[in-house]
Amino acid sequence: MRQIGNLLLLAGALMLAGCVASTSSPVLEPIPGSITYNGQPRTKLTKSPVGSTFEHRFTAPVGREYVERYRIRPDRSLEIISRRRIDIIPGFYR
Numbered sequence: 001m002r003q004i005g006n007l008l009l010l011a012g013a014l015m016l017a018g019c020v021a022s023t024s025s026p027v028l029e030p031i032p033g034s035i036t037y038n039g040q041p042r043t044k045l046t047k048s049p050v051g052s053t054f055e056h057r058f059t060a061p062v063g064r065e066y067v068e069r070y071r072i073r074p075d076r077s078l079e080i081i082s083r084r085r086i087d088i089i090p091g092f093y094r
Contacts, residue, residue, distance in 0.1 A: 028080040033058035034068060036078055044076040053081065 030037040035056055048054075050072055057067045065086040070078045 028068075028083055030080065031060060031066070031083075033060045033066065034080065035070065036080065040077050045072055045078075046076065048072050050074050050076075057086075 035041060053069055053071050055067055055069050057065065059065050067084050067086060068080050069082040071081050073079055
């Protein structure tokens with residue numbers, strides 16, 4: 001009977017461990033056209049405040065358009081915080 005209790009306790013602990021939320025967000029890797037595709041740019045954004053964000057719109061080599069949002073880190077490097085693909089329907093204008 002004691003073995004069953006220990007087994008149930010272990011099973012409960014494993015299930016609880018699987019439910020713990022991760023605090024890390026997924027890292028977006030640069031794609032061709034991203035500002036940071038070949039590494040960080042040589043020039044740093046020295047006048048922009050740390051933590052500020054900006055968008056970069058580009059067309060990837062396969063012809064798809066993207067908008068990426070970057071955040072300036074304390075060391076003045078850039079971090080991609082979001083990316084979205086812009087679907088353009090040929091012949092459709094707003």
